[in-house]
Amino acid sequence: MKVGFIGAGNMGGAIAKAVLGVLSRSDVLVCDTDESKASAVGGTVADAYRIASECDYIVTAVKPQVLRSALSEIKDELSARSQKPVIVTPAAGIKIADVDEMAGGGFPIIRIMPNTPVSVGLGMIQYVCNADVTQSMLDGFIGFMSKAGMLDRTDEGKIDAASAVSGCGPAFMYMFAEALADAGVECGLARDKAIIYALQMLRGSSELALRSGKPLSVLKDEVCSPGGTTIRGVHALEKGGMRGAVMDAVKAAFEYNAQLGKK
Secondary structure, eight states, rough: OOOOEEOOSSHHHHHHHHHTTTGGGGGGEEOOHHHHHHHHOOOOOOOHHHHHHHOSSEOOOOOOGGHHHHHTTTTHHTTOOOSSSSEEEEEEOOOOHHHHHHSSSSEEEEEOOOOGGGGTEEEEEEEEOOOTHHHHHHHHHHHTTTTTTEEEOOOOHHHHIIIIIIHHHHHHHHHHHHHHHHHHHHHHHHHHHHHHHHHHHHHHHHHHHHHHHHOOHHHHHHHHTTTTTHHHHHHHHHTTHHHHHHHHHHHHHHHHHHHHTTT
8 A cells, every 4th residue: 555645745744644654655655845744755756747646545635725726736646547646645635536536536535524633633623525435445545544643534525624723722732731831930830831731731631531431521621629729710711702702713714715615
């Protein structure tokens, strides 16, 4: 099995590094307009034409706005193949039917919505397939993505919403963690300590929530002692409109995803 990456930016590079935890360097081909980015991934540097000609799976990790031109460039190589490769697309807002049309039609396509923690094996990756993806193709995809994190099959109508939550969410989480650390510094902590405390707290709290299966509201209440310090902090967050701000952020991301699909 060979997996090729057209695009080695933040997302493409992160996915490729996860795949290199499963496949050998010779079986992971990477190209990018910036060759230094392709080299940094650790796979085999190749051009888009070789990837289109040789790879069983082609991950088009380019910006949605340039996906059409990227696929147009390799259309001849794709159409010349006796067995069509699986096209894996993480392009936000671009529907499977549109990707298939861009590639020339009749391709097995897996649309994915990953997030950057795939680079450390803790990603959240939603995926959806068209009817041309066979079970063996899907098994291969799940196999080489196994080191990337949690995979969840969903409906295409839900993937833009998933992107707004888990795809954009790391940026929101980093902002929250930075705010926690800033507050710790204001209260007298050294910045390096405050950052570690904030990040480890978020990591541990997420793991606890996933393992326990308890509603988040219950877990929150378990930290809030009557008349205690935590409930006072919760009150301050509610007063500051934290919930509304987070909901607005996710909705704004979701609405922009929908716009991308119309461009």
